[in-house]
Amino acid sequence: MTDLLGTGRKAANERTQLVRAGLRRRHRNEQAFRILGIVAICCALGFVALLFTDVLRKGIPAFHQATLHLDVTYDPTLLNVDPVPERTAGQSDADFNAARLAWQRSVAMLNWNKVVEAALRTVTPAGLEIDSRQLLTIPETNARHVIREAFVANPNLLGRTRSFDLLASANVDNWVKGNIDRELGDAQQQMPAQARALVDGWVADGTITQDFAWGLFTNVDSRAAPASAGLAGAFMGSLYMMLVVIVLAVPIGVASAIYLEEFAPKSRLTDLIEVNINNLAAVPSIVFGLLGAAVFINFFHLPRSAPLVGGLVLTLMTLPTIIIATRAALQGVSPALRQAALGLGASKTQMVFHHVLPVTFPSILTATIIGVAQALGETAPLLLIGMNAFVASVPGSIVDQATALPVQIFLWQGNENRNFFEARTSAAIMVLLGLMILLNAVAIFLRTRLERRA
Amino acid sequence: MTNLENAQMDMLAGKVKMTQQSVNTAMNPSDALDRPIRLTARDVTVHYGAKQALHGISIDIPDRAVTSFIGPSGCGKSTFLRCINRMNDTIEGAKVGGTIKLDGEDVYDPNLDVVELRARIGMVFQKPNPFPKSIYENVAYGPRIHGLARNKADLDEIVISSLRKAGLFEEVKDRLGEAGTGLSGGQQQRLCIARAIAVGPEVILMDEPCSALDPIATAIIEELIDELRENYTIVIVTHSMQQAARVSQKTAFFHLGNLIEEGVTEDIFTNPVNKQTQDYIMGRIG
Amino acid sequence: MRSGSPEQNYHRFYSARNDVEIAVNALLMFCSAVAILTTVGIVLSLVFEAIRFFSFINPADFFFGTVWSPKFSSTTTNDHGQYGLLPLLTGTLWVATIASLVAVPIGLMTAIYLSQYAPRNVRAVIKPIIEILAGIPTIVYGFFALVTVGPFLKGAGALVGLDISATSALTAGLVMGVMIIPFISSLSDDILNQVPLAMRDGSYGLGATQSETIRKVLLPSALPGIVGAFLLAVSRAIGETMIVVLAAGNSPVLRGTPLEPISTITVSIVNQLTGDTDFTGPQSLVAFALGLTLFIMTLLLNIAALYIVRRFREQYE
Structure with a gap:
């Protein structure tokens, strides 16, 4: 027996002294370690907070946009156009349509800018000298189309006056919101001095107000009229892709999970499939984009930029998520339920489809929604199959050219009018994040609801 | 029992409300063993949230002897054991009442550092739980964290003599660098005993140390416990009455969170006073 | 039948x-x-x-080439330009390294605190909030890096006399690190929770403090699992595209410092393949060689990680 492990009083007291000597240091270390943990958590939470406040701070202003309130007069002296053709007796459908189209063409040929300018002149203060070109930079370039469309829809407007809410141009919006330093010299300003003064006056008298930017949701992307650029096209593109994902990924994913979990014999092959699925879940998304480009577009010659191809690529990406989640749900079903079903003479298929699957429905639904939410935010693979093309229309089907919400964000952040598009991009991010949060909330809601009932 | 300790006991008995169980204790004093008292527990209660797990346990643990706690599973014997070195502190929602004193010092005194307490009261667990480190590092762990060794030579000495005391050294002396988890179950448990000894504790608590072992390994551990009793105060929880009879000098019987009866082991097994104890020993309470 | x-x-x-x-x-x-x-x-x-x-291109020139300068196809010459992988590979590794330096300490300490110290209700609130970081689309991170983090780093660098480019390996790596924090923290949390309680009790029973128990017993026990989590996170960082497309600077040059613009494998895949429809020249085909390199790198990391984690789980089952 050595002194170091002595069990007498003296040895024990000596050891206690040694332990006590180290206590202060050890408790200090304990505190330091704990604080380190809190610091780490604060960092992580801080990043979440920073990211969201940054997006909100930048994005919220974009939901309101400088809007011109103008009374537009359809002055017959400016609009030299025949009356709209009436259908004459005995005229064939084709002839009537041709006549109407000819009329519409003639309407389009008119100089609508003159009408816009006239409307602007009516609210321009008398003393202010401003040439037409400068004056017309104030409303967004789509103003004349808006006024013309109203006329085509209602030719009786000729000679009358109607009030319009027209978007101001991106530069006006920047100026009004103070995104541009007002002290900068004329050379660095986007708008000439007279136009700036005019805009300031209009803001003061209420001709220009900050209205809710409905266009952000209802318009398609636009290069010619950036202030009117909206997310409608991208939203539909994303929606079509998600439909493809839901129609394909869910049945295939659930079916393969059922096969692997319930039917497949435990063999080397099923092991291989399992490892394969786990690895597939971790393959970088851009590799799926390469697959899409090589197989769907180059080999099967599916159209580029189509939601169909995007949806197919995202389906393949989402499959592992759904398979893994469904398998986990199936594993959670109690063996008693299976045995009860089999004991009553149900076949294996009946057992799975009539008894096991309904129980796991909430989990599968949640996994599907979360998978779809993930797919909704995916950008990189879509760039490789041409979904970053500029598309100025709402896609009508899954094979039309389209873009998607995250890709629209990518396109907008690259727009050279940084002052205007930084906010608009942030607003688009808010829309995307909002949709994802909504999907996740629905998933959580349905899950708690269905589970309570089950 | 010395006069001093008798006086101490009386004092405590006067201060603390005596429950039915503590009256029993008083009727069955352990002074028959004629050993000084190392640990005294008075009216110890444990609550887990709203559930009460222990109802006023009072007992004296004699120095350098083996005291065993027996009783059906869920009776609170392990819970009480874990109160002695405040292991219940780590369980969320556990609340301990009453007093436990080691050499007259209150274990739950807020000024007493639990680190120091656990250095003085070692513990061996139900399942052998060597750390995933080498045999040497397993034993050196305690002395290292407490700073008990001034240098490598000291540490080597502590490790080797601890392993020797635990009766493991001869079996592992050529592979001290190998993983402790690679040993057999019985060897692992002896490694855990060596690990506890290396800190130089005065009391060693053993929570069903043989329940995961085969009969041969169990016999070796029991023999070891018998040797260790010369130098350490040992408290052992066991579900095996035979084991309690073989290794312990004092036995306490727990049932449903109450201490039913305690006394010299021989008395408890041959001549139990309480009906419940009789029933348990005759195998009528499982 | x-x-x-x-x-x-x-x-x-x-x-x-x-x-x-x-x-x-x-x-x-x-x-x-x-x-x-x-x-x-x-x-x-x-x-x-x-x-x-x-x-078109000799594999050796691709895998060991130090210059990346693809020329866009001109009908007159046969000069396709140079396709050296190394500048892209080093760029990728710079970003992944910085991301790990950010994510590993924060993620690991977060996991430790949440699994060992935090009361259950605190954990129930904080864990999902941190996991939000994993659900945010990478394009959002890219934009955040480009318009907020990059200019901030440039300004902060200027204050201390350091010339930091707004789009650089540092910017992209930092933001990517934030993105992979939840990968490290969630997986490590799971793994720390799988270390048997008996191990913890053993250490407490010897008088170790909580941090001693964590540092000297729990972490060594959980190390294989944590390494697995780390490998998965690195694989994620290597394959991540949008953050680097926006914030790494798109400058495929061999760099010795992370403060300058770089390019990565994924950025070059996007650059070479967007807008090109027929894969006839090396200009677009190189995207597939890059993709293959990326696929093999991430596959090896994933297989290693899954293998290590599985071994770890078996150890305690």
Whole structure:
């Protein structure tokens, strides 16, 4: 027996002294370690907070946009156009349509800018000298189309006056919101001095107000009229892709999970499939984009930029998520339920489809929604199959050219009018994040609801 | 029992409300063993949230002897054991009442550092739980964290003599660098005993140390416990009455969170006073 | 099959039922083959197109080349430019390294605090909030890096006399690090929780403090699992695209410092393939050689990680 492990009083007291000597240091270390943990958590939470406040701070202003309130007069002296053709007796459908189209063409040929300018002149203060070109930079370039469309829809407007809410141009919006330093010299300003003064006056008298930017949701992307650029096209593109994902990924994913979990014999092959699925879940998304480009577009010659191809690529990406989640749900079903079903003479298929699957429905639904939410935010693979093309229309089907919400964000952040598009991009991010949060909330809601009932 | 300790006991008995169980204790004093008292527990209660797990346990643990706690599973014997070195502190929602004193010092005194307490009261667990480190590092762990060794030579000495005391050294002396988890179950448990000894504790608590072992390994551990009793105060929880009879000098019987009866082991097994104890020993309470 | 039954209807019923069983089985089997087919499709398309690329460019020039300057196809010359992988690879590694330096300490300490110290209700609130970081689309991180983090770093660098480019390996790496914090923290949290309580008790029983127990017993026990989590996170960082497309600077030059613009494998894939429809020249085909390199790198990391984590789980089962 050595002194170091002595069990007498003296040895024990000596050891206690040694332990006590180290206590202060050890408790200090304990505190330091704990604080380190809190610091780490604060960092992580801080990043979440920073990211969201940054997006909100930048994005919220974009939901309101400088809007011109103008009374537009359809002055017959400016609009030299025949009356709209009436259908004459005995005229064939084709002839009537041709006549109407000819009329519409003639309407389009008119100089609508003159009408816009006239409307602007009516609210321009008398003393202010401003040439037409400068004056017309104030409303967004789509103003004349808006006024013309109203006329085509209602030719009786000729000679009358109607009030319009027209978007101001991106530069006006920047100026009004103070995104541009007002002290900068004329050379660095986007708008000439007279136009700036005019805009300031209009803001003061209420001709220009900050209205809710409905266009952000209802318009398609636009290069010619950036202030009117909206997310409608991208939203539909994303929606079509998600439909493809839901129609394909869910049945295939659930079916393969059922096969692997319930039917497949435990063999080397099923092991291989399992490892394969786990690895597939971790393959970088851009590799799926390469697959899409090589197989769907180059080999099967599916159209580029189509939601169909995007949806197919995202389906393949989402499959592992759904398979893994469904398998986990199936594993959670109690063996008693299976045995009860089999004991009553149900076949294996009946057992799975009539008894096991309904129980796991909430989990599968949640996994599907979360998978779809993930797919909704995916950008990189879509760039490789041409979904970053500029598309100025709402896609009508899954094979039309389209873009998607995250890709629209990518396109907008690259727009050279940084002052205007930084906010608009942030607003688009808010829309995307909002949709994802909504999907996740629905998933959580349905899950708690269905589970309570089950 | 010395006069001093008798006086101490009386004092405590006067201060603390005596429950039915503590009256029993008083009727069955352990002074028959004629050993000084190392640990005294008075009216110890444990609550887990709203559930009460222990109802006023009072007992004296004699120095350098083996005291065993027996009783059906869920009776609170392990819970009480874990109160002695405040292991219940780590369980969320556990609340301990009453007093436990080691050499007259209150274990739950807020000024007493639990680190120091656990250095003085070692513990061996139900399942052998060597750390995933080498045999040497397993034993050196305690002395290292407490700073008990001034240098490598000291540490080597502590490790080797601890392993020797635990009766493991001869079996592992050529592979001290190998993983402790690679040993057999019985060897692992002896490694855990060596690990506890290396800190130089005065009391060693053993929570069903043989329940995961085969009969041969169990016999070796029991023999070891018998040797260790010369130098350490040992408290052992066991579900095996035979084991309690073989290794312990004092036995306490727990049932449903109450201490039913305690006394010299021989008395408890041959001549139990309480009906419940009789029933348990005759195998009528499982 | 109960064909021995004398009852004809009975027989027919069960025979039909058996047919259904077989059909269902075949259909399900086909569906699970889709996953296999996807992998086969990925491997075949990458290998096939990469081979075509290597018919233009010597593999050695690709894998060991130090200059990346693809020339866009001109009909007159046969000069395709240079396709050296190394500048892209170093860029990728810079970003992944910085991301790990951010994510590993924060993620690991977060996991430790949440699994060992935090009360259950605090944990129930904080854990999902941190996991939000994993659900945010990478394009959002990219934008955040480009418009907020980059200019901030440039300004902060200027304050201390350091010339930091707004788009650089540092910017992209930092933001990517934030993105992978939840990968490290969630996986490490799971793994720390899988270390048996007995291990913790053993250490407490010897008088160790909580941090001593964590540092000297829990972490060494959980190390394999944590390494696995780390490898998965690195694989994620290497394959991440949008953050680096926006914030890394797109400058495929060998760099010795992370403060300057760089380019990565994924950025070059996007650059070479966007807007090109027919894969005829090395300019677009190189994307597949890059993709193959990326696929193999991440596959190896994933397999290693899954293997290590599985071994770790078996150890404690």
